Amino acid sequence: MKQVLIATNNKGKAKDFEALFNPLGVTVMTLNDLEETIDVEETGTTFEENAILKAEEVSKLLGVIVIADDSGLEVDALDGAPGVYSARYAGLEKNDDANIDKVLEGLTGVSDEERTARFRCVLAVAGPEMETVTFSGSCEGSILHDRRGTNGFGYDPIFYTPIKERAMAELSAIEKGEISHRGAALAQLKEHLPKLMESFGASR
Template identity: 60%
Template sequence: MQEIIIATNNPGKVQEFQTILEPKGILVKSLADFPEIPEVEETGTTFEENALLKASAVAEYLGKTVLADDSGLEVDALNGEPGVYSARYAGTNKNDRENYLKVLGKLENVPDEKRTARFVCVLAIVQPTGNNHTVRGTCEGKITHQPIGENGFGYDPVFFVEEKGKTMAQLSKEEKSEISHRGNAIKQLTNKWDDLFLTK
């Protein structure tokens, strides 16, 4: 079975990658399997920069092909916030709930038709040789007025997907992988670079 390292310690992200990649015969490992790897500081100003920073650093350290993502929420009424700061929007020591509550607070008086938003996921795959590629996936939706649902992580409870009539946090893992920003990005990656990266 082909092995790929996902440059994250986030169990929610790892599970999403496993749901999509393992049926393709790809063994997914994460940074949790390599605790000796030092943390990579995300100093980029775009999703692409941060994804490449993480993937390149881990690929160089391990000498293996590494897949990293940088993802987040862009809210139109907030001029694209929280964007690359999605994971630490409410502060570096805050959690998912405090992050999405900050978004809800800022949108308190914003009407439904102006609560449009999207999840963005950029994937960077880097080989030990330094060869790299990036892809970007998105998922359009709207921000709810209150959290709904128990599944998922991050901003999922406040992100309503109109085509499903549910928030991301109400979807099953399989439903989410079909339409999510991460699922869309992974499909692009496997369609374009399957032979080069993931089946050798």
């Protein structure tokens, strides 16, 4: 596999995939690299449903092997929100700062001990004439009271990871890949690549 299409327009996600795939000699393409505009409506109620929906729909449209992910933040004190609505928690315009503000407002007065949260990610791999497979990963942490760091994207500035003792946005791309939910899911994907390569070959 020399090239992989990631079903996303999110440049932040693309960087995460590039950091993990480029060392393997695999070129990462996203929906931003295509001439046509593809926007799959995420109607699933779980991360897995949305990942499969995106991977299969884009693969069907383009006739190629596609990796799609659905990921988000689950905050225990907010009953698991924002969950599958993480990207559009504060509105359909998908504004990272507005989403962060809404989470922080929802946690006003909540103690440090009760601010537990996790990032979750599900990857789906779909292609012509091959069975769709999924891989999942998570990263446990807690929600800070204020933003920290300038790296990453999404909720990274308010997500504290005890393993690194820093906010996710204070980590380098390599450090984030070592502990992130997407990194964990991609590690599973790489572990199964030999078997998947057989499917890739059969689907061509």
